[in-house]
Amino acid sequence: MKPNPGDILLLTKEASVQFTRPITFRVIGVVTDWITYDGWVWLDGYKLDKKGDAVEKRRIFVRLAGLRVLVAAVGDGRIKRPQRR
Template sequence: MPPAERRPLVAVRPQPGDLLRVDGRASVQFGGDRALTFRVVSVGPEMPHTDWIWLTGYVLNRRGTATVKREIFVQTTFLRRIAQATARQVTGQGGPAGPCVTHHVVRTQ
């Protein structure tokens, strides 16, 4: 079994800052080569009795750089949290939040 298959499933509700591997088990649209690494920014309400949830966050490329902001609808039962050591390799950073995407707000008077 490949290492990605052995990673623990997310046993609790995802939280902002979590780094997840989202594949076809979480939602059919992410099957095969469409699987992605996802940094959670916000978590929507869970759908009662279904284990499906809306997550907002950033898709990370192989270098750990955020490439696009997305909202995804996935089954929480099949989300996989990327281990801290792996997260450092993917994001290139040691902190739990990984790369930070900052939005600057300019206020005019």
């Protein structure tokens, strides 16, 4: 799963060991000009509080397989919530 600007992610230790306490993160950009390990990516975005407000801008290094999408962005700016199984 490659994240897109506008996606809202839940980051846990499955994404990176730095997230022993999960955080909610809104992606504003994917850093593509840096070389990384296969399956890892640098993301720019905002840590969100419980109300969904941005509280801290961050650049994070995460494992793609460990990302959990809470809300997926759609190309026209709308959001699409993942289907429940």
